[in-house]
Amino acid sequence: MAKRITQKTFDDVVCENMQEFDMSAEEALQEAEQQFLAQGIDLSNIVKDISSHTGEGTTHPVVAAVQNLSGVLDSGDIDPTTVKAALAQIKTECDIDLPHRCLAGSNKAYPVLFKLCQKLSSDKELLKCCVDALSSLLNGQPDLVDQTGIEYFTNLLKDSEESEELCEALVRMIRLTCVMHEKNRQAYVEQNLISVLISVLTAHQKSAGIVKEVCFALRVLTFDDDPRVPFGKAHEHAKMIVAEANALKVILETCNGFTGDVAVLGELFATLSKLAVRNEFCQEIADRGGLQLLMTTLTENMHHQGLAKHSIGLMRTIAGNDNVKAAIVNAGGVELIVGAMGTHQAQPQICENGCAALGTLALRLPPHCAKIVKCGGHEVIIQGMKIHKDVSAVQKQACMALRNLVARTREYCDPILELGAEGLINLAYQQHKDCTDEAKSALRDLGCKVDLIERWKGERGEISQ
Structure with a gap:
């Protein structure tokens, strides 16, 4: 792990370069940066701001902003205009980048802002400004x-x-x-x-x-x-x-109020996907009208990339329940998934979610496999592998989907192999280490040549005492 230095150490070297070697502020800063990088120092937490070295002293604006607010607190005179200006300055500086936030954090910005929050509990407007400043400070610094x-x-x-x-x-x-x-x-x-x-x-x-x-x-x-x-x-x-917290009920009720807002609906679907971690939760989403809402939404917003991604992602998740899986296929889910994958071929996340959803729907269910092949599901899977050769997640899900399509329906091997599946799977096997097992399984069930390692032969032996 690379070593780090403090902002003061970096600034001292910049000042030394300016004073002893008569460098300009820009030259001194570049020289200091090169010196520390050559020593293997991680400068990701360091503010490299020329303006801090062009005048007397080396007080950074973000430090000055914190000191200014601290002075207001110490004075006891919480003037709204002054406080709002100080908070805006801190927020602006912290929003620049992580080094500015780190510098503010190391100069006691959090305790100052926290103390101010406590003092402003009755002033909602100023309190909101203080919370906004805290958000900017704490972004990437949750340890504070x-x-x-x-x-x-x-x-x-x-x-x-x-x-x-x-x-x-x-x-x-x-x-x-x-x-x-x-x-x-x-x-x-x-x-x-x-x-x-x-x-x-x-x-x-x-x-x-x-x-x-x-x-x-x-x-x-x-x-x-x-x-x-x-x-x-x-x-x-x-x-x-x-x-x-009965969250599924509340979230699905909320969905009904945003059927025309694809951005909000996408967030709601993404949240449902994260919460459907048990079989009964998947069933509850379907029982509360979530599946029908999902189908209607995807049908009406097929060309919206973000919503298509989240819709297929949610379908992929709740398909883990066998009853819901059947309901998805009966409701035309396969056609919608294949259509979305074809519409958004260039989007790796849609391709990944689509392959995963089709693979889940096909698992151990020959009638579902027949429906997927009839709808051209195997074709969009292969096309996704061709387009996203460098995306490991796509290759992995595609291999699993192809394997599930032929595991119990060998008649689909030839149509899939005719599309060039063997070469694509071998390429995924060679390029992506986390695709090894999935690629081998797909090659095996497609009837292709694959090197399988016999890890244990089951031979009996003496038990050593």
Whole structure:
């Protein structure tokens, strides 16, 4: 892991280059950057701003902004105009990039903003500005939040349910503190955040902004993206969201209010996909009208790339339930999936989701395989492999789909091989290590030559004492 230095160390070297070697600010900064990179130093947290070295001193604007707000707090004179200007400055600086946020964080920006939040609890307008500044600061820096902050922000969201703008800002900020941070996610869940989020969604089902933010926040609670934690609670959180907060009912009711808004509907479908982690949850989505809504939406918005991706993704997920799988095929789901894959051939995510959905529908069900082949499903799968040769996820799902199509219906081997499947599968096997098992299975069931390793022969032997 590459070493890092502080902003002060970097700035001191820049100043030294300017003073001792008579370099311009630009030359001094470039020289300092090259020196540290040559030493293997990671400068991703360092602000490399020439303007900070063109005047007296080396105070960065983001540091000055934090110091300015801290001074306002210390004075006790919370003038709205002054505070709003200081918050806007911090937000602007933090929005530049992660190094600016890191610099602000290392100069006590979080405790200053948190203290201000507590002081502004009765002023919703200023509080919203403070939360926006916190969102900018905490984006990519979830470690700055402590347990006290988690408890406070959860309660603040609960108490601010009537204020639409503040609710949206708080949900966004909380969501950012959970990205790639399993400890924060679990701490928020322990503070009953799930119920609070569903309550906010119920209260503001007609607000597109809040609906999208709550959906995103719920999905983040089901992420397993923290490399520091070997085992997270993504699955448990998804079950809690559905079982304890009745989320599927609320989300599907919300869907009915946004049938004409493809952006919001896409977020809702993406969230349902993350929550359908159990067989009964898939069935519940179908029973509550989710399947019919899905079919109607995809039919009416076939050419909308984002909604097509999320629609097929949700279909792929709920098809894990055998009853729902049959319902999808009977309702014309195969035709819709094949149509979307043909319409959006250049989009790898649609191709991946489409291959996965067709593979799931085909699994152990010859009548479904017949329907897929009749609709040209094998052709769009092969076409996807040709177009997205470098996309591992597409190749993997395509191999699985082809294998499922012929595993119990060998009569489809020849039509698939005539399209060049063998060469494409071998190419995927050679180029993508995570496709190895899927590619071998597809080649085996298609009747092609494949090198299978016999890992264990089942020979008896003496048991050593």
